[in-house]
Amino acid sequence: MLVDGKHFRTIWFDEQDQVVRIIDQTRLPHHFKILELNTLEDSCFAIRTMQVRGAPLIGATAAFGLYLALKEDLPFEEAFNQLLATRPTAVNLRWALDRVAAAVEPLQDHSQRVASTLETAQAICDEDASNCTDIGRHGVSLIRDIAQAKKGPVHVLTHCNAGWLATVDRGTAMAPVYEAVENGIDVHVWVDETRPRNQGASLTAWELYKQGIPHTVIADNTGGHLMQNRMVDICLVGSDRTTFRGNVCNKIGTYLKALAAHDNGVPFYAAVPLSSIDWTSDEIPIETRDPEEITHIHGLNTQGMLDRVRLTPEGSTAYNVAFDITPARLVSGIITEKGIFQANEDNLAKIKP
Amino acid sequence: MLVDGKHFRTIWFDEQDQVVRIIDQTRLPHHFKILELNTLEDSCFAIRTMQVRGAPLIGATAAFGLYLALKEDLPFEEAFNQLLATRPTAVNLRWALDRVAAAVEPLQDHSQRVASTLETAQAICDEDASNCTDIGRHGVSLIRDIAQAKKGPVHVLTHCNAGWLATVDRGTAMAPVYEAVENGIDVHVWVDETRPRNQGASLTAWELYKQGIPHTVIADNTGGHLMQNRMVDICLVGSDRTTFRGNVCNKIGTYLKALAAHDNGVPFYAAVPLSSIDWTSDEIPIETRDPEEITHIHGLNTQGMLDRVRLTPEGSTAYNVAFDITPARLVSGIITEKGIFQANEDNLAKIKP
Numbered sequence: 263m264l265v266d267g268k269h270f271r272t273i274w275f276d277e278q279d280q281v282v283r284i285i286d287q288t289r290l291p292h293h294f295k296i297l298e299l300n301t302l303e304d305s306c307f308a309i310r311t312m313q314v315r316g317a318p319l320i321g322a323t324a325a326f327g328l329y330l331a332l333k334e335d336l337p338f339e340e341a342f343n344q345l346l347a348t349r350p351t352a353v354n355l356r357w358a359l360d361r362v363a364a365a366v367e368p369l370q371d372h373s374q375r376v377a378s379t380l381e382t383a384q385a386i387c388d389e390d391a392s393n394c395t396d397i398g399r400h401g402v403s404l405i406r407d408i409a410q411a412k413k414g415p416v417h418v419l420t421h422c423n424a425g426w427l428a429t430v431d432r433g434t435a436m437a438p439v440y441e442a443v444e445n446g447i448d449v450h451v452w453v454d455e456t457r458p459r460n461q462g463a464s465l466t467a468w469e470l471y472k473q474g475i476p477h478t479v480i481a482d483n484t485g486g487h488l489m490q491n492r493m494v495d496i497c498l499v500g501s502d503r504t505t506f507r508g509n510v511c512n513k514i515g516t517y518l519k520a521l522a523a524h525d526n527g528v529p530f531y532a533a534v535p536l537s538s539i540d541w542t543s544d545e546i547p548i549e550t551r552d553p554e555e556i557t558h559i560h561g562l563n564t565q566g567m568l569d570r571v572r573l574t575p576e577g578s579t580a581y582n583v584a585f586d587i588t589p590a591r592l593v594s595g596i597i598t599e600k601g602i603f604q605a606n607e608d609n610l611a612k613i614k615p
Numbered sequence: 616m617l618v619d620g621k622h623f624r625t626i627w628f629d630e631q632d633q634v635v636r637i638i639d640q641t642r643l644p645h646h647f648k649i650l651e652l653n654t655l656e657d658s659c660f661a662i663r664t665m666q667v668r669g670a671p672l673i674g675a676t677a678a679f680g681l682y683l684a685l686k687e688d689l690p691f692e693e694a695f696n697q698l699l700a701t702r703p704t705a706v707n708l709r710w711a712l713d714r715v716a717a718a719v720e721p722l723q724d725h726s727q728r729v730a731s732t733l734e735t736a737q738a739i740c741d742e743d744a745s746n747c748t749d750i751g752r753h754g755v756s757l758i759r760d761i762a763q764a765k766k767g768p769v770h771v772l773t774h775c776n777a778g779w780l781a782t783v784d785r786g787t788a789m790a791p792v793y794e795a796v797e798n799g800i801d802v803h804v805w806v807d808e809t810r811p812r813n814q815g816a817s818l819t820a821w822e823l824y825k826q827g828i829p830h831t832v833i834a835d836n837t838g839g840h841l842m843q844n845r846m847v848d849i850c851l852v853g854s855d856r857t858t859f860r861g862n863v864c865n866k867i868g869t870y871l872k873a874l875a876a877h878d879n880g881v882p883f884y885a886a887v888p889l890s891s892i893d894w895t896s897d898e899i900p901i902e903t904r905d906p907e908e909i910t911h912i913h914g915l916n917t918q919g920m921l922d923r924v925r926l927t928p929e930g931s932t933a934y935n936v937a938f939d940i941t942p943a944r945l946v947s948g949i950i951t952e953k954g955i956f957q958a959n960e961d962n963l964a965k966i967k968p
Contacts, residue, residue: 291927291928291931292925452934453931455810455909455926455927456836457808457810457834457835457836458834460926463909463910463926463927463931464926464927464928467927467928467931468928468931470931471928471930471931477931477932478931478932478933478934479909479910479927479931479932479933479934480909480933480934480935481810481811481835481867481868481909481935482810482834482835482836482868483809483810483835483866483867483868483871483939484867484868484934484936484939485871486868486870486871486874486939487867487870487901487936487938487939487940490870490939490940513836514834514836514837514840515834515835515836515837515839517839517840517843517875518836518838518839518871518872518874518875519871521839521871521874521875521878522870522871522874525874548840556808556816556832556833556834557816557832558914559912559914559924559926560924561911561912561924561925561926562924562925563916563922563923563924564922564923569916569917569922569924570916570917571912571913571914571915571916571922571924572645572914572915573808573813573816573817573912573914574644574808574816574817574820574832575644575817575820575821575824577824578644578806578816578820578821578823578824578830578831578832579830579831579832580831580832580833581805581831581832581833581837582833582834583837583840585840586836586837586839586840586843587840587843
């Protein structure tokens with residue numbers, strides 16, 4: 263998508279310099295900075311510290327991580343396990359690692375293995391971008407139907423960042439919004455700030471602003487009130503892992519919005535590439551993160567510098583759980599690159615790879 | 616309640632210095648600072664900028680504001696209207712102003728009017744403290760029943776600050792917690808940070824810490840997940856205005872927690888003094904506040920100074936609505952100084968003054 267008129271992906275292989283580059287998402291929305299990944303350790307660090315985040319982008323970064331590990335002559339299996347351990351919830355991480363492993367395993371020659379890993383990582387990126395475009399093409403029908411039935415803009419509420427920054431390009435939940443805007447449909451997005459890491463306020467707001475799409479940042483507490491007052495037409499969220507039964511694991515707080523949508527008759531959809539569906543299990547490991555993400559926050563201070571301020575009393579502890587599970591009964595449908603499906607086992611089985 | 620072992624109220628008349636004093640709640644939890652209110656304007660400023668907040672405390676401050684206005688020889692009705700306009704949602708504000716007006720109206724003599732205003736303001740404070748104690752005595756039965764039926768601490772979830780800092784003393788939603796702890800019941804409080812103004816992270820956490828009560832700060836997004844996982848035994852919240860039909864207006868986001876409580880069979884109670892019940896109307900004006908409360912946040916910076924950082928992109932706007940309404944159907948009961956009542960017109964009519 264566009265940043266100040268220039269097209270970027272969130273991760274790419276620079277053929278000329280033979281390095282992997284990413285956008286450092288920990289500095290957004292205040293600074294736009296490109297980083298190089300040169301080693302396995304760079305890749306693990308980028309995922310762990312959330313320089314890259316979002317289930318599809320985590321997968322793509324892990325694939326490049328295996329390429330960098332082989333280039334460094336590190337043992338493949340160790341690199342695989344190290345990358346797998348960076349974050350527990352996104353199922354794409356294992357999916358991408360497995361896919362690279364399958365491509366590399368039959369090969370003996372080191373330089374062939376390196377080349378195949380790079381090729382697979384790049385294919386994962388291209389397919390992710392293309393899947394997201396397809397998610398947008400399917401999902402836009404939901405927005406178009408609403409636009410045709412009402413006056414004024416279609417109000418979309420989203421949680422966290424499931425825009426292009428969460429993927430290689432185009433986004434999952436935001437792909438239908440981009441598609442709608444390109445089709446001349448009037449859309450306005452309510453952006454949940456998404457505490458504690460504020461991916462909504464810092465990433466979704468930034469990417470919508472850079473595309474010139476009307477949006478308004480709200481506290482996570484606000485969506486229920488908006489839905490009670492008919493100020494939301496549809497909720498669109500991403501997912502870090504959706505199970506074959508249609509239970510949607512996404513950023514903490516998603517469940518609360520789904521409850522409010524259900525209580526007020528607002529459609530609630532998750533947009534997910536097939537690679538983030540867990541076809542084998544309904545058990546989802548939920549990541550807990552550093553309590554300091556709650557007790558402290560980063561922002562741009564009055565001197566225009568990035569700074570960190572403490573919000574809580576010294577003597578208070580915090581608990582930081584990163585995801586919750588929205589039960590399928592609250593989900594109107596799952597938007598995938600293959601179409602829109604009801605959130606249940608029978609329907610999702612139709613697209614099981 | 617206690618601050619470092621010494622008993623404080625949130626507002627009091629200092630007989631010796633003949634001034635009204637308050638705790639400046641905008642500086643908590645980082646600095647504990649006492650301010651003087653000497654004029655009507657001081658009082659309006661304190662309410663408007665939330666140096667004092669919480670429905671009962673707003674009422675008490677407004678009553679003292681009328682006293683200060685009369686002492687300044689300002690016209691009573693003008694002062695009344697100026698105070699009434701400071702914040703729109705809390706019904707105690709009008710209740711307290713009306714009560715002072717009723718006491719003062721029959722009097723002609725200026726010094727008698729001044730004395731009567733002060734006396735009424737002090738009576739409002741004493742009664743508020745006593746009502747909160749009674750709310751605690753009634754509400755503790757809910758916590759005791761849970762404690763007797765389970766092992767380990769009773770996990771209470773609360774939203775915003777409905778502790779002693781929201782009242783003159785003792786609190787509304789936190790009064791049953793204080794009562795429980797004083798009765799030897801093992802309690803742990805999940806404290807919603809309560810964006811955008813973070814009254815939970817900064818005020819509730821601080822007051823629980825100062826009383827030595829186990830508590831954990833969480834992002835507002837977290838409560839649903841905790842309830843799904845049986846980590847919350849009861850939700851206790853305050854209310855800025857509860858209507859005679861049992862609809863509870865409270866800090867934005869309360870409705871989302873009530874939905875989650877309902878979905879998971881967790882009891883959800885609002886603790887409210889009778890003075891915050893609106894007996895005449897089911898219409899509640901909802902305050903919208905400065906978007907900068909969302910785009911920026913205050914905290915203690917790395918140099919130990921209070922600072923303000925920006926969270927959102929320069930080009931993004933925000934919408935800041937301060938309250939939402941939890942419909943009576945989601946409320947297990949209303950805890951008042953007269954006992955616990957079902958949230959419906961018939962039951963609440965029993966305690967209509």
